[in-house]
Amino acid sequence: MRTLLSVIFIMTFLATGYSQDLLPNSSIQGDFQTDFQYYFEDSLIGAPNVPEKLLSNGYLNLLFTNGNFNAGIRYENYQNVMQGFDPRYEGSGIAYRFAEYKHKDFEITVGNFYEQFGSGMVFRSYEERSLGIDNSVDGIRLKYKPFSGVYLKGFIGKQRFFFDKGPGIVRGIDGELSLNEFIPKLSTSKWRYTIGGSFVSKYQEDKDPIYKLPENVGSWAGRLSLTNGKIIFNTEYAHKINDPSTVNNLIYKDGEALLVNLGYTVKGFGLMLSAKRIDNMSYRSDRTATGNVLMINYLPALTNPHTYTLEAFYPYATQPNGEMGFQGQLSYKIDKGTLLGGKYGTYVALNYSRASSLDMQPINDTTLVMAKGTDGYTSDFFALGDELFFEDFNIEITHKFSSKVKAIGTYALISYNSDVIEGHTDGMFYANVGVLDLTYKVKPKKAIRFEMQHLWCKQDEGNWGMGMIEYSIAPKWFFAVLDNFNYGNPDKDKQLHYYMMSFGYTRNAGRISVSYGKQREGIICVGGVCRNVPASNGFLVSITSNF
Amino acid sequence: MKAIKFSLFLILLSIFSFVNAQEIPSLDIKNMDGSVYSTDSIVNGESPIIISFWATWCKPCVRELTSIAEVYDEWVEETGVRLVAISIDDQRTFNNVLPFVNGKDWPFDVYCDPNGDFKRAMSVNMVPHTFILDKDRKIVWQHTSFAEGGELELIELIRRLNDGEDISE
Numbered sequence: 220m221r222t223l224l225s226v227i228f229i230m231t232f233l234a235t236g237y238s239q240d241l242l243p244n245s246s247i248q249g250d251f252q253t254d255f256q257y258y259f260e261d262s263l264i265g266a267p268n269v270p271e272k273l274l275s276n277g278y279l280n281l282l283f284t285n286g287n288f289n290a291g292i293r294y295e296n297y298q299n300v301m302q303g304f305d306p307r308y309e310g311s312g313i314a315y316r317f318a319e320y321k322h323k324d325f326e327i328t329v330g331n332f333y334e335q336f337g338s339g340m341v342f343r344s345y346e347e348r349s350l351g352i353d354n355s356v357d358g359i360r361l362k363y364k365p366f367s368g369v370y371l372k373g374f375i376g377k378q379r380f381f382f383d384k385g386p387g388i389v390r391g392i393d394g395e396l397s398l399n400e401f402i403p404k405l406s407t408s409k410w411r412y413t414i415g416g417s418f419v420s421k422y423q424e425d426k427d428p429i430y431k432l433p434e435n436v437g438s439w440a441g442r443l444s445l446t447n448g449k450i451i452f453n454t455e456y457a458h459k460i461n462d463p464s465t466v467n468n469l470i471y472k473d474g475e476a477l478l479v480n481l482g483y484t485v486k487g488f489g490l491m492l493s494a495k496r497i498d499n500m501s502y503r504s505d506r507t508a509t510g511n512v513l514m515i516n517y518l519p520a521l522t523n524p525h526t527y528t529l530e531a532f533y534p535y536a537t538q539p540n541g542e543m544g545f546q547g548q549l550s551y552k553i554d555k556g557t558l559l560g561g562k563y564g565t566y567v568a569l570n571y572s573r574a575s576s577l578d579m580q581p582i583n584d585t586t587l588v589m590a591k592g593t594d595g596y597t598s599d600f601f602a603l604g605d606e607l608f609f610e611d612f613n614i615e616i617t618h619k620f621s622s623k624v625k626a627i628g629t630y631a632l633i634s635y636n637s638d639v640i641e642g643h644t645d646g647m648f649y650a651n652v653g654v655l656d657l658t659y660k661v662k663p664k665k666a667i668r669f670e671m672q673h674l675w676c677k678q679d680e681g682n683w684g685m686g687m688i689e690y691s692i693a694p695k696w697f698f699a700v701l702d703n704f705n706y707g708n709p710d711k712d713k714q715l716h717y718y719m720m721s722f723g724y725t726r727n728a729g730r731i732s733v734s735y736g737k738q739r740e741g742i743i744c745v746g747g748v749c750r751n752v753p754a755s756n757g758f759l760v761s762i763t764s765n766f
Numbered sequence: 767m768k769a770i771k772f773s774l775f776l777i778l779l780s781i782f783s784f785v786n787a788q789e790i791p792s793l794d795i796k797n798m799d800g801s802v803y804s805t806d807s808i809v810n811g812e813s814p815i816i817i818s819f820w821a822t823w824c825k826p827c828v829r830e831l832t833s834i835a836e837v838y839d840e841w842v843e844e845t846g847v848r849l850v851a852i853s854i855d856d857q858r859t860f861n862n863v864l865p866f867v868n869g870k871d872w873p874f875d876v877y878c879d880p881n882g883d884f885k886r887a888m889s890v891n892m893v894p895h896t897f898i899l900d901k902d903r904k905i906v907w908q909h910t911s912f913a914e915g916g917e918l919e920l921i922e923l924i925r926r927l928n929d930g931e932d933i934s935e
Contacts, residue, residue, distance in 0.1 A: 246788040250889035335881040338857045345881055411801055446799040480861045489865025519858035524823040548862050550869020666914035691913035728908040763891045
């Protein structure tokens with residue numbers, strides 16, 4: 220705490236009073252977020268007794284800028300860690316600090332940094348606070364543009380592990396070449412060509428008494444992008460040498476991944492088709508790590524991130540040990556003045572996504588697939604496995620009926636393999652979800668919004684129905700009440716109401732929201748990475764601000 | 767107790783905030799096709815700029831930008847304002863940003879910040895988060911969240927800014 224206060228003091232000192240003379244172009248800015256939850260035990264919904272009663276997570280970022288020089292810190296406080304986050308965050312301290320200097324085409328960062336190479340399949344460090352993910356690298360990063368259109372990056376460091384660092388050293392280089400900038404002849408071409416490549420490696424000492432494990436694990440990736448504004452094509456292939464780890468059950472097989480996107484788009488129309496193959500690509504700077512920690516790479520899920528509560532009941536998480544994924548997305552605007560477009564036009568979005576297993580064959584007649592200490596399995600690159608992990612077909616229609624009434628209607632058909640995604644043995648869940656979201660503008664800045672949702676499912680907890688009413692006064696206030704009713708639960712004692720009341724007040728970039736009610740146990744996912752949130756009953760207060 | 771102290775400290779800190787109107791940071795983000803775009807190119811002559819952070823999966827963001835899209839041509843004609851929408855979609859949904867934006871037929875510029883570099887440099891915690899920049903590209907106002915009709919507030923502020931009023935609170 221003392222260190223923090225002195226850092227803040229020095230930064231304030233630099234940025235205010237004295238800076239007028241000494242550092243005339245300096246500025247300081249920051250943001251903070253703090254969430255408190257007060258918990259009541261509720262055995263009916265499975266909300267556990269929380270001995271502390273009140274738990275809170277808090278974050279404060281400060282950024283100092285003076286011309287080409289930047290520096291920043293983030294203070295984090297978990298007293299104690301809120302339910303649903305990794306309890307190893309407990310405590311407080313400066314979890315992130317960096318200094319950065321830019322000069323023309325050169326940039327150096329010392330301390331913590333976030334970075335992504337290509338699509339992230341060999342390296343991505345990022346912060347996703349809602350999931351409790353922060354795998355920032357603490358080390359040195361260089362960026363350099365030697366010629367027009369040439370972008371080089373290199374780094375070395377160790378990854379954040381709660382208030383400590385992981386055991387492995389990670390280092391990498393990445394180069395990207397934009398041919399249109401690099402070759403003057405192509406500068407006026409309608410087609411844009413970009414190629415890139417990365418190499419990343421990690422070092423971790425081998426102390427295993429049984430197996431001889433590789434101490435240096437290298438991975439590389441190559442990528443290509445072609446586009447003319449209407450046609451979009453991009454692809455990346457990644458390869459990793461054998462990397463036995465807890466996640467892959469210590470198999471010695473190499474890993475690989477391929478991601479391909481092909482799209483066509485013009486004004487009022489967009490189509491995007493994507494395919495991927497992920498094969499044994501969990502890559503962490505500690506081979507014994509599991510969960511959302513010390514991940515070096517990022518494997519995006521090719522599924523639609525749903526935002527309506529009941530549609531988001533059964534979300535998908537990428538299976539790093541192996542999956543084949545496909546996705547097709549279509550966006551279309553029906554012009555205004557037509558029968559279906561009405562006075563304002565209608566938007567239609569269609570999405571289909573599917574993830575299934577790899578085709579895995581034993582390496583020989585006497586070894587089981589994925590047996591510890593072996594090469595694991597063989598797999599035909601283009602063959603699909605038999606097991607469905609997840610499938611989602613959904614449609615969303617947005618229509619404005621008049622200057623006062625707007626509606627969004629969506630319908631989703633979801634197949635969810637709970638055995639694979641959650642590691643349970645409940646089998647497949649098949650859910651149909653319908654949502655109607657109606658907005659009625661009472662006055663230009665006052666509106667009432669109704670959300671009606673229904674989920675049909677014969678497995679798991681059966682049917683759910685949800686209703687919500689929200690009243691907002693732009694730009695400062697909102698009030699909402701909702702009830703989520705599990706009326707179709709096969710267990711009559713669990714046919715429960717999960718009600719929630721909330722309000723929020725926003726003043727510029729400062730916001731406070733307070734909610735009270737019950738929340739079902741569930742999974743929160745962002746970008747195909749998920750965390751489990753236990754059931755809760757209580758007050759939640761969230762405050763965010765910028766300055 | 768510690769948590770309460772910490773929050774009180776944060777609240778106090780924000781009240782005594784030492785705001786120097788700041789310029790937007792210079793860094794490389796992306797065009798929707800994945801090529802490099804420098805934030806130095808976010809300019810609009812002597813007229814104001816609105817920067818709006820959003821994501822394809824964020825319903826209030828899409829409502830806000832759709833509301834603005836309907837009146838954007840009139841806004842530009844009346845005030846000369848330029849809106850720049852910054853998508854924070856990460857690699858999972860990044861490739862769908864261009865088809866999504868074209869599907870909506872939005873008339874303003876959209877750029878992408880897939881690993882959150884610009885978002886962090888602007889101290890954006892959550893989306894939607896909207897900034898107004900004056901003719902010198904200094905941030906004079908910012909707001910988080912969107913409620914129906916919020917776009918009316920935004921254009922009102924732009925008009926006052928054009929009239930030479932100080933709109934920072």
